[in-house]
Amino acid sequence: xxxxxxxxxxxxxxxVVYKFFVxxxxxxxxxxxxVTIAVIGLGTFxxxxxxxxxxxxxxLVILDKDRDIVEKYKNSVTNAYITDAINEATLxxxxxxxxxxxxxxxxxxxxxxxxxxxxxxxxxxxxxxxxARSDEHGEILKLVGATxxxxxxxxxxxxxxxxxxxxxxxxxxxxxxxxxxxxxxVRKETEGKTLAESSLRQKYKLNVIGIREEGSDEINAAxxxxxxxxxxxxxLVAGTPQSIHDYTDRRAASEKQKKDGNIFRKLLHRDNxxx
Numbered sequence: 001x002x003x004x005x006x007x008x009x010x011x012x013x014x015x016v017v018y019k020f021f022v023x024x025x026x027x028x029x030x031x032x033x034x035v036t037i038a039v040i041g042l043g044t045f046x047x048x049x050x051x052x053x054x055x056x057x058x059x060l061v062i063l064d065k066d067r068d069i070v071e072k073y074k075n076s077v078t079n080a081y082i083t084d085a086i087n088e089a090t091l092x093x094x095x096x097x098x099x100x101x102x103x104x105x106x107x108x109x110x111x112x113x114x115x116x117x118x119x120x121x122x123x124x125x126x127x128x129x130x131x132a133r134s135d136e137h138g139e140i141l142k143l144v145g146a147t148x149x150x151x152x153x154x155x156x157x158x159x160x161x162x163x164x165x166x167x168x169x170x171x172x173x174x175x176x177x178x179x180x181x182x183x184x185x186v187r188k189e190t191e192g193k194t195l196a197e198s199s200l201r202q203k204y205k206l207n208v209i210g211i212r213e214e215g216s217d218e219i220n221a222a223x224x225x226x227x228x229x230x231x232x233x234x235x236l237v238a239g240t241p242q243s244i245h246d247y248t249d250r251r252a253a254s255e256k257q258k259k260d261g262n263i264f265r266k267l268l269h270r271d272n273x274x275x
Contacts, residue, residue: 034057034058034059035057035058035059035100036058036059036060036061036078036096036098036099036100037053037058037059037060037061037099037100037101037102037103038060038061038062038063038094038095038096038099038101038102038103038125039060039061039062039063039102039103039105040062040063040064040086040091040102040103040104040105040106040116040120041063041064041104041105041106041107041109041113041131042062042064042066042069042070042073042105043105043106043107043131044105044152045103045105045131045150045152046062046064046103046104046105046131047069047105049103049105050062050073050077054073054076054077059078059096060077060078061077061078061079061080061081061094061095061096061099062074062077062079062080062081063080063081063082063083063086063094064081064082065082065083065084066082067082070082079094081094086106086112086115086116087115087119088119088122088123091116091119091120091123092123095120095123095125099125100126100127101125101126101127101128101129102120102125102127102128102129103129103130104116104117104120104128104129104130104131104146105130105131106131108133110133110137113130113131113132113137113141114137114140114141114144117130117141117144117145117146118144118145120145121144121145122145126147127147127148128145128146128147128148129146129147129148129149129150130146130148130149130150131149131150131151131152132149132150132151135151138151171183172244174241178240178241179238179239179240180238180239180240180241180244181209181236181237181238182236182237182244182248183212183234183235183236183237184234184235184237184244184247184248185231185233185234185235186229186230186231186233186234186235187247188231190229191229191230191231192228192229192230193228193229194225194226194227194228194229195208195224195225195226195227195229196225196226198229200235200237200247204239204243204246204247205239205240205243206237206238206239206243206244206247207237207238207239208235208236208237209221209236209237209238210235210236211227211233211234211235211236212233212234212236213232213233213234214232214233214234219236
């Protein structure tokens with residue numbers, strides 16, 4: 001498993017969470033309100049979320065028992081605390097009363113993560129995102145107050161597996177049960193056609209939101225319906241996980257690829273069962 005893919009997922013997810021809160025707050029009031037997020041525990045996940053939020057207009061509060069890792073971020077965040085006594089009284093002093101979300105990454109400290117999650121719920125934190133070690137751990141976290149559970153190994157596998165199963169899929173990220181984004185190759189049947197003529201929305205229920213040239217990292221907005229598609233283009237598309245699977249799977253002709261498609265469907269089914 002490519003660890004860098006999971007780290008990329010963490011950063012992307014953090015920015016999505018940030019934008020969601022800003023949009024929600026702006027919709028409720030005319031004046032801009034700063035988003036406040038607390039990160040409790042700076043393991044791999046907590047650290048990557050912190051790093052992803054450093055360049056955003058966010059009040060960021062971090063807490064960990066490791067002095068070295070807290071020192072690394074303390075000059076870039078609003079408040080940084082070093083403590084290994086994470087109890088309700090400590091959290092009440094540290095967590096701002098108007099915090100929008102808390103991210104909990106306490107590694108293998110299963111009992112502590114459960115207690116902290118419950119303390120955060122009692123404090124009225126509206127969004128509590130917690131890293132879980134197993135399905136059983138995740139179920140307990142939900143019962144005590146977590147609003148979102150992160151399964152790092154499984155989420156990374158869900159990101160990587162579809163790309164291994166299809167040569168037409170360059171990148172894939174499922175953001176919810178019914179929404180995913182992906183980078184896909186231009187199908188041979190659409191080469192030489194304009195974006196409008198390709199009928200991706202009508203035939204595959206996919207929205208093209210960006211285009212890049214193969215070998216380039218620069219993505220251009222797909223605003224011109226008269227743009228002619230070629231086999232050197234990579235399309236950034238949004239749609240349901242099933243619609244992305246249908247588009248990429250239809251490129252497969254061999255029995256092996258058909259079998260791979262069945263594996264993809266099993267992955268999607270398992271992911272939906274966790275929601």
